[in-house]
Amino acid sequence: MLDDRYALAHRLYPYERAADQDAEVAAHHPVVVIGGGPIGMAMALDLALRGVRTLVLDDHEGVGEGSRAICFAKRTLEICDRLGCADAMVDKGVVWNLGKVFHGEDLVFEFNLLPEGGHRHPAFINLQQPYFEKFLVDRIRQAQAEGAPIEIRGKNRVESLDVRDDGAGIEIMTPEGPYSITADWVLACDGAGSPTRRGLGLGFEGKVFKDSFLIADVRMKVDFPVERRFWFEPPFREAGDSALLHKQPDDIWRIDFQIGWDVDRDAELKEDRIRARIDQMLPGVEYEIVWTSIYTFQCRRMESFRHGRVLFVGDSAHQVSPFGARGANGGVQDSDNLAWKLAMVLNDEAPEALIDTYDAERCYATDENIRNSTRSTDFITPKSEISRVFRNAVLHLSRRHDFARPFVNSGRLSVPCIYDGSPLNGADSLPGGPAQTRPGAPCPDAPLEDGFLLHRLGTGFVLLAIGQEPPDTSGLRSVSIATPNAETRARYLVAADRALYLIRPDQHVAARWETATPVEIEAALNRATGKEMA
Amino acid sequence: MSALVTSRNIAIPDEAYDLLLTAHEGLTKDESDALNARLILTLFNHVGDLDVIREAIEVARQ
Ligand SMILES: Cc1cc2nc3c(=O)[nH]c(=O)nc-3n(C[C@H](O)[C@H](O)[C@H](O)COP(=O)(O)OP(=O)(O)OC[C@H]3O[C@@H](n4cnc5c(N)ncnc54)[C@H](O)[C@@H]3O)c2cc1C
Numbered sequence: 001m002l003d004d005r006y007a008l009a010h011r012l013y014p015y016e017r018a019a020d021q022d023a024e025v026a027a028h029h030p031v032v033v034i035g036g037g038p039i040g041m042a043m044a045l046d047l048a049l050r051g052v053r054t055l056v057l058d059d060h061e062g063v064g065e066g067s068r069a070i071c072f073a074k075r076t077l078e079i080c081d082r083l084g085c086a087d088a089m090v091d092k093g094v095v096w097n098l099g100k101v102f103h104g105e106d107l108v109f110e111f112n113l114l115p116e117g118g119h120r121h122p123a124f125i126n127l128q129q130p131y132f133e134k135f136l137v138d139r140i141r142q143a144q145a146e147g148a149p150i151e152i153r154g155k156n157r158v159e160s161l162d163v164r165d166d167g168a169g170i171e172i173m174t175p176e177g178p179y180s181i182t183a184d185w186v187l188a189c190d191g192a193g194s195p196t197r198r199g200l201g202l203g204f205e206g207k208v209f210k211d212s213f214l215i216a217d218v219r220m221k222v223d224f225p226v227e228r229r230f231w232f233e234p235p236f237r238e239a240g241d242s243a244l245l246h247k248q249p250d251d252i253w254r255i256d257f258q259i260g261w262d263v264d265r266d267a268e269l270k271e272d273r274i275r276a277r278i279d280q281m282l283p284g285v286e287y288e289i290v291w292t293s294i295y296t297f298q299c300r301r302m303e304s305f306r307h308g309r310v311l312f313v314g315d316s317a318h319q320v321s322p323f324g325a326r327g328a329n330g331g332v333q334d335s336d337n338l339a340w341k342l343a344m345v346l347n348d349e350a351p352e353a354l355i356d357t358y359d360a361e362r363c364y365a366t367d368e369n370i371r372n373s374t375r376s377t378d379f380i381t382p383k384s385e386i387s388r389v390f391r392n393a394v395l396h397l398s399r400r401h402d403f404a405r406p407f408v409n410s411g412r413l414s415v416p417c418i419y420d421g422s423p424l425n426g427a428d429s430l431p432g433g434p435a436q437t438r439p440g441a442p443c444p445d446a447p448l449e450d451g452f453l454l455h456r457l458g459t460g461f462v463l464l465a466i467g468q469e470p471p472d473t474s475g476l477r478s479v480s481i482a483t484p485n486a487e488t489r490a491r492y493l494v495a496a497d498r499a500l501y502l503i504r505p506d507q508h509v510a511a512r513w514e515t516a517t518p519v520e521i522e523a524a525l526n527r528a529t530g531k532e533m534a
Numbered sequence: 535m536s537a538l539v540t541s542r543n544i545a546i547p548d549e550a551y552d553l554l555l556t557a558h559e560g561l562t563k564d565e566s567d568a569l570n571a572r573l574i575l576t577l578f579n580h581v582g583d584l585d586v587i588r589e590a591i592e593v594a595r596q
Contacts, residue, residue: 392568
């Protein structure tokens with residue numbers, strides 16, 4: 001009745017009977033998160049750190065074994081840093097910068113992510129998804145011990161929702177039978193197959209790609225350099241139409257083969273078939289197969305991520321092809337966007353209309369993620385004869401001509417979205433200021449004398465004053481940098497001499513000025529908290 | 535205003551056209567397709583301007 005759908009890597013939240021199960025009247029919770037994947041856990045942690053009592057219901061007792069996501073981007077690490085668990089991730093993860101692209105035998109070109117200096121976190125780390133999830137849960141346990149109001153219930157499967165205007169009733173199945181609770185807000189973080197989405201009869205439209213990939217994580221001791229290698233039409237032709245080799249912690253390497261659409265999954269997943277492919281790719285190398293899977297991919301999203309008091313977050317709301325690592329990285333940004341808004345609404349600090357901007361901003365961001373993943377996928381798996389001709393023309397030209405290399409698309413970096421046009425954006429009155437920090441943009445990190453800027457910005461609204469004293473705005477925290485260094489100048493001033501930035505709790509810019517009066521700042525703050533929408 | 539040059543712009547059109555045909559001489563259909571693709575991409579880069587490229591694609595589609 002409550003069988004596991006997947007094997008566990010870490011059993012972190014074994015089933016325990018909760019008092020709610022013996023309550024006469026269904027117990028009430030302000031926020032219930034359905035699904036304890038990476039996004040549900042990040043969501044719950046962020047909310048609880050903001051003082052919002054949050055209950056996570058997951059149908060398993062821990063983190064699934066399959067690695068799935070391995071590439072976590074700088075923005076994700078910055079968000080996790082705010083949540084207090086980035087250091088564990090970076091310590092365990094593999095930092096990489098170099099990528100090599102081959103066509104057949106030939107190296108077409110190589111790229112270096114060379115993160116510009118002055119950021120606390122690297123451009124990317126590779127880390128198995130189960131570790132990522134475990135570090136989030138470890139941090140939740142620590143936050144709990146410090147009093148954060150968060151509870152995780154393992155082996156609690158949500159069976160159905162009874163959605164009302166002011167919340168929902170939730171039916172839950174456990175190994176000891178069913179019980180029900182009620183909630184003001186339900187956050188559906190139940191993954192791409194979201195039972196919540198299906199239960200509400202909501203659509204999930206998009207594009208399915210007619211190809212499949214065999215993915216194998218293997219353990220081997222080799223002294224290959226720490227770089228991402230990608231082959232189009234690899235010389236080990238029978239192995240696949242494209243292939244990827246990428247390092248993870250613990251001597252594990254991710255191998256991907258593009259194996260076509262009409263494949264017999266069971267046959268292809270047999271160990272000898274998989275070994276035949278890997279042996280062609282890595283002749284003479286000894287390895288142990290740790291995890292394998294075949295995946296097909298879609299790029300799709302829900303039309304709206306908000307359905308009254310039910311909000312969809314992460315893969316339940318959108319799915320992208322893995323090229324460019326925008327799935328989990330995108331979902332963590334959803335959570336980052338929603339947590340402060342929901343906390344403010346629940347604390348009566350903002351009108352409920354603020355929640356609609358979660359939908360507006362994250363749909364906009366999702367479209368950008370889908371556009372990027374779709375383009376990578378179109379390049380990697382050309383869907384017509386002519387698109388293959390152009391793809392190979394790009395690869396052919398790239399060997400000798402640098403101008404063609406930017407066309408090569410084996411997956412674009414996951415970068416955070418700039419919420420241009422968001423209803424929360426206020427004044428952009430900084431003549432000569434850099435485009436990268438316009439309203440809607442995530443704040444880039446910068447080194448300070450004693451640490452890093454993002455760290456200093458903190459977790460609430462903040463006024464960043466550069467080259468001037470912050471105006472006296474009661475109740476609004478400020479951070480001031482009297483004499484900005486070169487990095488801060490380049491990222492926040494360029495041609496301007498001084499600046500004021502109003503920054504949201506998710507560290508996106510709300511408004512900026514050369515200088516501003518308390519009244520102007522107040523107006524921008526009202527706008528950024530949805531008070532003009534109500 | 536159109537960004538794409540649609541007025542006559544090549545001094546010796548017959549010469550240019552001949553260059554194109556000569557480049558394809560003796561090629562199979564596949565080789566010719568590949569050459570065309572490389573040529574388009576190379577000229578794309580020379581043009582550089584997305585508006586011009588968009589208009590050129592429109593002209594070609596008519
Ligand atoms: C091969 C592959 C490679 C990938 N690589 C990357 C990458 O490099 N970088 C990246 O950013 N992303 C990557 N992704 C995407 C990434 O894995 C997903 O985006 C991510 O797991 C989404 O997290 P989630 O929490 O939204 O959903 P999930 O991880 O699917 O979690 C959903 C949770 O909800 C639970 N649940 C479901 N139904 C119920 C119910 N009724 N009641 C209670 N609980 C329920 C599930 O058990 C699960 O714990 C990759 C994906 C694949 C397949």
